[in-house]
Amino acid sequence: MEPHVNPEVRRVADDIGSMEIRGAAKIADAAAAALATQAKESDASTPEAFRSEIRVAARTLHDTRPTAVSLPNALRYVLHGMEGTTVEQLRESTVAAVERFRERLERSQADLGAVGANRLKDGDRIMTHCHSTAVLACVEAAVAQGKELTAVVKETRPRNQGHITAERLHELGVPVTLVVDSAARRYLNGVDHVMVGADSIAADGSVINKIGTSGLAVNARDRGTPVVVAAQTFKLHPGTLTGHSVDIEMREESEIVSAEERAAIGDPTVENPAFDVTPPRYVDAIVTERGQFPPESIVMLMRELFGENTTEPWLQSVT
Ligand SMILES: O=C(COP(=O)(O)O)[C@H](O)[C@H](O)COP(=O)(O)O
Secondary structure, X not given: OOOOOOHHHHHHHHHHHHOOOOOHHHHHHHHXXXXXXXXXXOOOOOHHHHHHHHHHHHHHXXXXXXXXXXXXXXXXXXXXXXXXXXXXXHHHHHHHHHHHHHHHHHHHHHHHHHHHXXXXXXXXXXXXXXXXXXXXXXXXXXXXXXXXXXXXXXXXXXXXXXXXXXXXXXXXXXXXXXXXXXXXXXXXXXXXXEEEOOOEEOOOOOEEEEOOHHHHHHHHHHHOOOEEEEOOHHHEOHHHHHOOOXXXXXXXXXXXXXXXXXXXXXXXXXXXXXXXXXXXXXXXXXXXXXXXXXXXXXXXXXXXXXXXXOOOHHHOOOO
């Protein structure tokens, strides 16, 4: 019999899939919290049954969106923390691992923000793409230091996450100019830093982030504008150490055109990749909670953090 998956886990998985919950850090946080609910409310009668439940719940969460490695990294963290020989011990250790993960997430965001704020000077103008809580942490820390910033915010088609960024920046007191994505190059001359987040960072320092990031970075390099990637270390993709590539999510065409619109324009093939890969040569710095790194050196940090351990415990047998 398939182990019981808590309805809250299914709800969170659905919300991640539909992007109600979105952005790499928020996805990781919500997935970890859902595992805690699974653990707390489990009525498994044996340790084996409990472990199976947690693993199946982790897999349900894992199979929602493929690109943000924060999701499997969060699940891996919790599953590694699950230990004990009784159901109660397993439950307690799992819930404690979730709490540790969520605390670390919060702390790393604040520490990263302090590092990123050091790059920003009073009067600087930044350009953003998509909505990244890590980028906003840097801005928030800089504003708290009394620096006055302005921002050019790309709307980020097709889902317009730029609107969320605009709103958050407004709340921080940062004046925003909202532009369509294709206008970015025109505004780069007047911008001091391009600041983006990341869904995954590969061992060679490539940055995987919202579609449009790579074009922005190439244009920024052409204009001499530094590109800063704000990303906690749980965005580092351990699988890339052993030659795996990062899966780029292809989303529904309906996010771009309705069925009627599509039919009216001759039924073209529509493709909707959600992310792209920015090669390390277009990135000036990756800002993490452990300091700032040139992208080419990120592999050293990955080896230190992950060692040889790149296994995925939720892929173990469910029985
Ligand atoms: O690309 C996106 C979100 O894509 P989507 O909207 O498709 O999830 C964000 O830049 C990163 O996830 C970083 O966000 P954060 O810094 O908050 O982790």
